[in-house]
Amino acid sequence: MQSAEATNSTRKPTNLSLDSALLKEAKILGINISRSAEAGIAEAVKRHRQENWLKENASALASSNAYVEANGLPLARHRRF
Known part of the structure; x- marks a missing residue:
């Protein structure tokens, strides 16, 4: 998922009560109040x-x-760690 700043979305003026x-x-x-609220x-x-x-x-x-509890991890026998 991309962050809001990573996309070129349009901004919409909004009224907030703070x-x-x-x-x-x-x-x-x-x-920056707008960016902080957006984040x-x-x-x-x-x-x-x-x-x-x-x-x-x-x-x-x-x-x-x-x-997994009953049978263990699938393919566990192939693990090298």
Whole structure:
């Protein structure tokens, strides 16, 4: 998956409500508010996608883990480490 900065996506002006003290401090520190908000939202989207994938694939993961517990790793005899 590509990051938001790696793609040439268009930006859309958006209104956000932010803690005023936090916003003031970020401006004093020279933090780019838009890019920081975008990075935070991108991280939240990534985390939710991961959680959803794990939920959707929980039974397959459990089945695979149960197989390995019962039978060991497939092709384990070919491992050289």
